[in-house]
Amino acid sequence: MRQTGGRAVLQVHPTRLCNLRCLHCYSSSGPDVAESIPIAVLRQVVRDAVDLGYDVVNVSGGEPFLYPELPALLRAARDAGLRTTVTTNAVALNQRRIGLVRGLVDLVAVSLDGDAATHDRIRDRTGSFDKALTGIRRLVEVGIPVGVVTTLTQGNATQLGDVALAAADSGALLLQVHPLEPEGAANRLMPGERPDAVELAYAAVELGRIAEEHGLAVQLDAVPRTVLTRRPGAFMAAPVEPDTPLGRWLTPLVVEANGAVVPVSYGFDRRFWLGNVHDRPLADLAADWDPDPFLTLCRGTWERLVNGRTGPLIPWYGHLVRASRADAPPPRPRSSC
Structure with a gap:
């Protein structure tokens, strides 16, 4: 989280x-x-x-x-x-x-990535969804607060209600939804599954309903475009005073x-x-x-998103990670010696 x-x-x-x-x-x-x-x-x-x-x-x-x-x-x-x-x-x-x-x-966050079939597919192991729910219940029984983290893909936004119900019934207090980024294994094994603007918007609406119906605290790891525009400092896109911790x-x-x-x-x-x-x-x-190269990267990414054509919800961290790789020199070939 x-x-x-x-x-x-x-x-x-x-x-x-x-x-x-x-x-x-x-x-x-x-x-x-x-x-x-x-x-x-x-x-x-x-x-x-x-x-x-x-x-x-x-x-x-x-x-x-x-x-x-x-x-x-x-x-x-x-x-x-x-x-x-x-x-x-x-x-x-x-x-x-x-x-x-x-x-x-203080908090254990358990990953649930959709309904049982979707979760088990992503986890590449049958039964992992049921084991995750068992783990949540065991944590709750001994008084450890639990949140649930869901990776949002292009196909599982409609399953957030199922995730919320399973989480709430097991005693979880929080549902956090994080948009999939094509990093690591996902870059090879889940091509084309990063959620688009429509999927993000649907997830935001669904989380509002979930908060009201299930009493869960909810969080979507994407920011409204208006917030991005008005608060550059919150996105490291403003100067930082020297010696600031x-x-x-x-x-x-x-x-x-x-x-x-x-x-x-x-x-x-x-x-x-x-x-x-x-x-x-x-x-x-x-x-x-x-930190100046990093801050320059943040400022340039912020300006591109604010001035560009993006949806109403922006997964800031995902954009920033991809921007960090832009124009990077290719890896050097290994020596044959």
């Missing part, structure tokens, strides 16, 4: 190991991907994040509950004064794993599973990265980072 109540979010991907191989996985995680960050490095990361102005840590993946040091990471974040959220597919959520994080997490204007800040630190989203083009926490502490990377 990208943001929590307007707070400054540090998003940490401690591992790319996952028990599923989802068609839309932006990090291309899976059962045979062992990439991860040692807990000693992440303890320093969360301590540095507080000094940079961040107040929420969201742990994502891969599957965070397969990271053996997840409880230690959450405890370090809590000890540093940060709120904590975890995003999970919930398939691995047995009572033992839940017990290890009880009292350490990073968390005051850049959220989320992302630590990828290989240690790379990037703005906004996993996979953001490396031309704009801060560096790697395996090499230097996050505090040093932030102190030496020149």
Whole structure:
């Protein structure tokens, strides 16, 4: 989940190991991907994040509950004064794993990507929808607040009511809808399924109905064009005063599973990265980072969207990630030596 109540979010991907191989996985995680960050490095990361102005840590993946040091990471974040959220597919959520994080997490976000058939197709495993609902109920039973995250595709907006009903019946409190972006596995396995303007508009209307009928808090990760136009500073499209703490204007800040630190989203083009926490502490990377190229990118993307022909709802982060890759030089060919 990208943001929590307007707070400054540090998003940490401690591992790319996952028990599923989802068609839309932006990090291309899976059962045979062992990439991860040692807990000693992440303890320093969360301590540095507080000094940079961040107040929420969201742990994502891969599957965070397969990271053996997840409880230690959450405890370090809590000890540093940060709120904590975890995003999970919930398939691995047995009572033992839940017990290890009880009292350490403020919200667990469980992914449900449509009705049972659609979810199981995207997750590439039959029965994963039912296991996710079981995981939600187990979390709720021990008093851990739960939200549901749905990836919106070109074909599942009409299923949001089914998702909301399943979520509410299982005890979830929040439904967040995030438009699919052609990143990672989705670029290969779900071509043409990114939702268009009509699908976004339908989702917005449906979420209004869901909030009224089911009592769920709802969030669509797309902004009205009027808001984009009136508030450039909220989209990092305005100058930033020197020495302003990073968390005051850049959220989320992302630590990828290989240690790379990037703005906004996993996979953001490396031309704009801060560096790697395996090499230097996050505090040093932030102190030496020149944000001007990134801010120029934000301003140019903002101007293009405001002045261009777009729909009434704009998935800002998706546009920004794609803009980060525009005009990037092609990768160098590997040497034959």
